[in-house]
Each structure stands twice: as structure tokens, then as C-alpha cells.
């Protein structure tokens with residue numbers, strides 16, 4: 001028989017297990033592929049909701065980008081299929097759940113995220129939605145960037161077309177101001193994530209709502225609690241630079257004393 005390049009999957013190929021979580025559009029279930037016994041995560045999206053949200057193009061882009069990526073710290077998208085009413089994404093199962101639940105100070109997560117961003121930016125892909133809920137943990141606690149729904153492949157600077165939804169907390173000034181943005185947008189989000197890992201909440205958290213957060217982001221209005229170490233403060237300040245070209249390059253993040261100091265412990 002001719003070797004099919006990509007197997008045409010159907011829902012019948014899978015036994016569905018518990019719900020792993022749900023986001024704006026997708027419900028994600030644990031599932032086992034019957035033939036191989038392989039455990040995966042099956043993300044189910046309703047076509048009606050996709051159309052109502054005008055996000056089909058975004059979904060196809062998410063699928064196209066994420067299925068093209070191969071990196072230990074990036075969640076694999078193995079394939080997809082659809083029936084009359086639903087689209088199904090076959091995704092690597094991250095058995096340790098969301099980083100969000102484990103927001104303890106973990107230097108290795110910053111290093112793994114920086115490594116994954118180095119790879120993504122080398123592939124000219126901007127994720128644009130780096131936040132704890134979209135960072136999952138693999139079997140050995142390794143970080144996996146998930147949810148490429150907001151990612152773009154860019155050789156030139158990109159400006160946002162679709163409206164932002166969800167929290168502004170992790171977005172850089174240039175994105176909330178609707179200006180051109182480049183791969184350094186993800187570097188800003190890394191800074192927000194590092195601040196949150198250390199302080200337990202993001203630096204510009206919606207104090208009284210979106211406008212408040214908007215103002216604090218564009219003025220880079222960050223305050224550091226006393227317990228934040230000098231190195232941590234130094235690295236965060238170098239990541240949360242208003243001008244995207246002034247943000248510390250990823251290779252220097254990996255060499256920064258705040259990250260370097262603990263590297264030997266986690267290897």
C-alpha cells in the first residue's frame with residue numbers, strides 16, 4: 001500500500017480521558033491513540049466558536065507554526081483533523097501540567113524559556129503570548145512553550161492586526177500601543193515572567209483595571225520589593241526596557257549571574 005505522508009486521523013482512533021484544562025476556545029482532553037497506545041493531549045475546538053471569534057486564520061497559523069517546530073522545550077503538535085462541527089489538535093501531553101501552578105522561583109525555567117526563545121527567534125517566529133498559563137511542564141519538569149495561537153513568522157517587523165484579548169500583563173509597550181514589534185517582544189514577556197516568579201505577581205498587575213495596567217506598562221512603572229536580590233533586579237531591568245532594541249539579548253540572559261549562579265545545581 002502507498003505510504004501515506006500524513007495519516008488521516010479520526011476521533012475513532014482515540015480513547016478520550018479526563019479534561020486537562022480549557023482556555024478561551026479549546027477544551028483539552030487526555031487521550032490514548034488506540035493502535036499504538038500513545039498518550040497525547042487532544043485539543044477540541046468548535047467550528048462555530050472559531051467562526052464567531054473570527055480566529056480561523058489564527059488557528060491555521062497556530063497549527064502550521066507549532067507543527068513545524070522541533071525543540072525539547074517546545075510542545076509538539078503532532079497533527080490535526082476535523083469533523084462536521086469540531087477541529088481536533090493532536091498535541092504532546094505535558095504530564096506535569098501548567099507552570100502557572102508551580103510559580104516558585106525556578107532559575108532553570110528562565111534558562112529553558114530563554115533557550116526555547118533563542119530557537120524560535122532563530123526560526124524567525126515570535127510567540128507573542130508568553131505567559132505562565134502557556135508554559136507547560138514535561139515529564140522531568142522541563143518547560144514547554146505551548147499555545148502558538150498568537151505566534152507569527154516574521155522576516156520584517158510585524159504590527160498587530162487582530163484585537164488583543166485576555167490579560168495585558170505580559171505584553172510589551174509596543175504591542176499594547178499597536179506599534180511595530182519584533183522578536184524582542186518575547187524578551188519583554190520573559191522579564192515580566194521572571195519578575196512574577198520572584199515576586200509572586202506580575203509587575204504591572206491590573207491594579208484597578210486595564211487602563212491602569214496600560215499606563216504602568218508604557219511608563220515601565222516597576223517597583224521591586226526589598227527581598228528582590230541585586231542580580232535579579234539587574235536582569236529584570238535589562239529585560240523590561242521600553243525600547244525593544246535596548247533589551248538584553250537572550251545569549252546574555254543565559255550568561256547573567258542571576259541565571260549562571262544556579263545552573264550547576266540544576267544540571
Ligand SMILES: Nc1ncnc2c1ncn2[C@@H]1O[C@H](COP(=O)(O)OP(=O)(O)OP(=O)(O)O)[C@@H](O)[C@H]1O
Nearest residue numbers: 020021022023024025026028041091092093094147
Ligand atoms: N499538551 C497539554 N498537556 C497538558 N495540559 C495541557 C496541554 N494543553 C493544554 N493543557 C491544559 O489546558 C489549558 C488550556 O490549553 P490551551 O492554552 O492550549 O487552550 P487555549 O484555548 O489556547 O487557551 P487560551 O487561548 O486562553 O490560551 C492549559 O492552560 C493547560 O492547563
Ligand SMILES: O=C(O)c1cc(-c2cccc(F)c2)nc2ccccc12
Nearest residue numbers: 047050051056059060063080082087
Ligand atoms: O470546515 C472546515 O474546512 C474547517 C477546517 C478548519 C481547520 C482544519 C484543519 C486545521 C485547522 F487549524 C482548522 N477550521 C475550521 C474553522 C471553522 C469552520 C470550518 C473549519
Ligand SMILES: [Mg+2]
Nearest residue numbers: 023133134147
Ligand atoms: Mg492557553
